[in-house]
Structures are given as C-alpha cells and as structure tokens.
Amino acid sequence: MIWRNLEYLNLLWALPLFVALHIYASYKRKRALASFADPTMAARLNAACSPYARLIKAVLRIMAFALLIVAMARPCWHPVSREVHRKGRDVVFVLDISRSMLADDLLPNRLERAKIAIGDCLEALEGDRIALVVFAGSSMVKCPLTVDYGFFRLMLSDVEPRSVGRGGTKIGDALRLVQNTVLDNQERQCRDVILITDGEDQDSFAVDAAAALGKEGVRILAVGLGNENEGTPILAKDEDGKRDFIKDKSGNVVRSRLDGETLRKMAAATPGGRYLPVATGNFDLGGIYRSLVASVEKQALEAETIQRYEEKYQIFLIAAIVLLFAAELVRERRA
Secondary structure, three states: EOOHHHHHHHHHHHHHHHHHHHHHHHHOOOHHHHOOOOHHHHHHHHHHHHHHHHHHHHHHHHHHHHHHHHHHHOEEEEEEEEEOOOOEEEEEEEEEHHHHOOOOOOOOHHHHHHHHHHHHHHOOOOOOOOEEEEOOEEEEEEEEOOHHHHHHHHHHHHHHHHOOOOOOOOOHHHHHHHHHHHHHOOOOOOEEEEEEOOOOOOOHHHHHHHHHHHHEEEEEEEEEEEOOOOEEEEEEEEOOOEEEEEEEEOEEEEEEEEHHHHHHHHOOOEEEEEEEEEEEOOHHHHHHHHHHHHHHOOEEEEOOOEEEEEEOOHHHHHHHHHHHHHHHHHOOOOO
C-alpha cells in the first residue's frame, strides 16, 4: 500500500481531541441538568434518554471522521506493472543567475524574464527529459534529467542569485558540469543545451567547453539577454537591505552588456548550434523549441517499467458517509 497524501494522516492526532470534547460535552450536560432540576427530576429526565445510544452516536461520528482522514490521504494498492517506451530529446537548461542578470532592461529583470520563458517552454515539451543547471561564479545542478515537469518547475521557482555560493560568471564551468555530470551514457546526438545568459564570461574558456560538447554531438542554443551597446546598470540590495545600483571599487555604476560575440562562437562550435540575440526584446522560448528542437529527429530513450497503483479512497469515503447517516438514524430518546 502507498499513500498519495500521506501528510493528511497527521490529522488522526485530532481524534483524542474529539473524544475529549464528547466527554466534556457529557459532563456539561449533567452539570446543566443538575443546576435547574433536583435529583428526582433529573433521574426522570435521564430515563427518557438512552446514554448508550448517545455513546453509539458519538462513536459513529468519530469513526466517520477517521475514515474521512484516511480517504483524504488517498490510499492505493494493487500495483500493476507496465513498460513505457518513450521517444524524445534530452534538453538541459543552463541559466545564468549572476548579479548582472538582475539588470532590468528586460522586465521585471533578465533573470525573472528567463525563468518565465523557461516555464512557458515546458508547454512545448512532449516526452523530452529536461534538466536545470544554474551558474554564476560556480555552478550547480538544480534538477537532473527528468520527465517530472512539476519537480522541475519547483526547482526553477526557487532559483535566485544566492542559489550558488560564488559571484561572477563562469559559463565554461557550467558547460563542463553539464558534460561530466548531467548527461548520461546514452547517445548524445539527440541532446540540446539551451544556454540563457548575458554572455559576460570571466576567463572560464567557455568556447573550449562548448567545443568539447560539440564533439559529442551536443547542440548549444545560446539565448543572449541584455543591451549589447550601452549596457544596463544593475539594481540590487546592499548589506542593509536597501536597493541601489552596483558600483565598482572606484564608485562608478557598473553597466552590464550583452557579449554576443562569445555566444556566437560557442553556438558555432557545436553541430547545428544557434545564437539567438534576444537583447532587450520579447522572446518565445516555446516557439524556439518547437522550431529548432522538436522538429529534429528524436531518439528512442530507454524503456522504463512503472507500477501504477489503484486508488482506493472511495472505499473509505463511502464508509464514512454510511457511518454519518447511521449516526443520524440513532435515536437518543427512548420511545
């Protein structure tokens, strides 16, 4: 047996509270009766009511409540094994989360706009495995290759510049992490890396890292964000939590520029690679995926055996409803 919503079983701890409330209600009834009737009259009034019927009614209601909790936890059993064959590509999103991505030449800023675009792109995916790598001065795998798009969205929503411990921008290190950690041993001619960055690399040999991926048949789609000419100042919070423009050691406001030349070289170093200079305009990453990725031949991915469990919450829900009806049919007063 498995539980789809196991956390709901914690509500069973409320059952002793319900028992205590019924005991307290019975005590209050006796006190209220004793306050306005003498013992002889109270005995006659109690004789008209059945304490056993009242107890049975309370027990039925408490049991119904317990069964409702079990139904909410969605118990499942009777697993059925099934082999699933999938076709698709492996798509790795490599997202720049350095502080330069906080520039607001795309609204609300480059990073948030990129996250929105990646989220929209998921609507265009059909059976493709996806992964998420984020980088600044260091890199990390936020989501390994998976077809669980819900988990991917959860990891994407949690991304911010503080997700990695070191500032800066080292694109080459992120690509090497993709090559050595994210991609597995399956054939790589059906692999794509969608790199979203402003291209400001800090001596990480990004073009060499791209060429190494290209030799293994991995294609890079480089999406360049930002103003390539004048650049854009970066608004961020200081140590006191106040928002201000980032400045260099001389006190000058730092302006982040799109380095399109580096991104062009990286894309050109991979077979079929493309550079997409979004700059400060709008872009539909889902449309890009459909035209450049989904149209390419897809490989047969490894077959996967999954087990589907039949949900049985209906049994407990029906039983709870029956008990509630039964409780209402119990008569506390003697005929």
